[in-house]
Amino acid sequence: MNSAKPESGLVLAARYAVPFVLLAIPFWMSQVSAVVPDPYLDEAFHVPQAQAYWHHKWTHWDPKLTTPPALYLWSYVICAITLFLRGSPTELSPEALRATNVGAAAVFLPWRLQTLLDTIRKERNNRPSGAWLSHTVLNICLFPPLFFFSGLYYTDVLALLVVIEAYNWDLKRTGPLTPVPSRTVIFFIVSLVALVTRTLGRNAKPCRSTKFADIFRGGLENEVYDPLVSEASIEDYFKTAISLGAAVLGNLGQIIVSLMPYLAILAAFGGFVLWNNGVVLGHKEFHTAGIHLSQMLYIWPYFVFFSWPLLAVPVANLVLPRSMLPKSLDYGFPDKQKGLPRILTVVAVVPLMLIIVHFNTIVHPFTLADNRHYVFYVFRILRSHPAIIYAATAVYFFCSWAVISAFGFSTASSSPQLISVPRTEQSPAGKGVKEASKLKKEAKSTASSKKPDQAPKPQPMSREAFEKIKEALSQRQRQQAGTSRVSFVLVWLAATALSLITAPLVEPRYFIIPWVIWRLHLPRQPTPQIYREKRSSNEKASLDAKIATNLPLFLESFWFLVINVVTGYVFLYKGFEWPQEPGKTQRFMW
Structure with missing residues (x-):
């Protein structure tokens, strides 16, 4: 703090x-x-x-x-x-x-x-x-x-x-x-997983090993593997899931006790679903729960469309070499964080997306019948040629990578530097200092000769030790800046998936809660490296640093206001009529 x-x-x-x-x-x-x-x-x-x-x-x-x-x-x-x-x-x-x-x-x-x-x-x-x-x-x-x-x-x-x-x-x-509404109750259910994660995290030790077998054994012994998003690869998400699962098995009694107050609510909801024969109360024929995995593809362009002011410059920092970035936009991300997604990530994710597109693209009759909603026109584009829905997979993949990477978009203050202090030559003015120092050393020598055990002299810090301290400080700063850990991303993805894939309709309203939770957990906007290094007390330089840091926030505000003005104007003043309902104004809306 x-x-x-x-x-x-x-x-x-x-x-x-x-x-x-x-x-x-x-x-x-x-x-x-x-x-x-x-x-x-x-x-x-x-x-x-x-x-x-x-x-x-x-x-x-x-x-x-x-x-x-x-x-x-x-x-x-x-x-x-x-x-x-x-x-x-x-x-x-x-x-x-x-x-x-x-x-x-x-x-x-x-x-x-x-x-x-x-x-x-x-x-x-x-x-x-x-x-x-x-x-x-x-x-x-x-x-x-x-x-x-x-x-x-x-x-x-x-x-x-x-x-x-x-x-x-x-x-x-x-x-x-x-208690939460039925459409959002899945977020409560998955919040139990979040509770389990926090319960484990309070007493668990960090697992240092990166081998799957060691991570599983460590989880049973209350060691949790859970790196920061900014430092994680796709393998780390699987390792974290395994670690959390093993930790739950190793702390099952404690987990059950911590979940007891929540299980009553969960049981009540389960009883309601059985009594109601479904989650929704009415119009069950049009809101039958099913498996609609494509919802987890559509959500990523949705996020990027609205949040590009927060994503554009950090993503450019990841994919472009520093030589191509203006200094005022260079956040100084560490080299291990930079770069496009690894080939292993592409191979693991893109084929899965293509399978979902091929076998689980569901277009609800309401979507194609109601031209008052913007989603109607999005699907008109997607269905204009059979190849487009497959080509869109590249967009889904890149957007998902950018959105999840955003949990790690943070910068630390300038790292400490290891410096050497040169020895100075003796000067006439320094003779008195030298004599005083000599007397002080003699006194210390006399005192130490009376002690049976002499304390070892401090040794200079090695560069390896210094680099470890530097990395620890940097990691602590990233945590203080709000960088999320992989465990949170897994819980957020699970909650989002379970709340969306059961909905047959694709509506922008259904993505509001996932977006808000994502937005709440984004780190602070990165500060360009040039301003972090200056540390100037000059008022103008300080103002420039604040503007550079907070410009994405103001751009986000401006972008939202523009969209709200345009969509509001279209809704109010660009109404139209359906031939089958003459005299009744229809209006465009989300």
């Missing part, structure tokens, strides 16, 4: 600008309600159900609804409090219900995201780093699919808020877990 430092005017301005930018969310909702006052698309199911609850018709349920009633209960509580304080609303219009979603998106979600980031980073938002934390929270709230549905009465904002709150409770361990 860093020591507190005085905050500059720039830092304070960046932090206090956050709530003002978040006013874009209620502004967006007001524009939607002005142009589209009636329920639109899925709102036609959500709004009447919330209104039924408002009139205390608790047994009423629309069989077309697929999710639990958390959204409607949330709206009931918020509107009841507002009615008590202000005397309105007495009836729940679509605008009033949308406003409850705005409250979740613009007030509660930023607050809980901030709390979660403080816990993950182990630092409070009361220092210069607080501006970076707040800016990260702001960009998450501006994430286009999330921002878009914050102005409509959809379940996505509240679903994310519940997952974030469950994550907060889990990390702080101060109370019971909050």
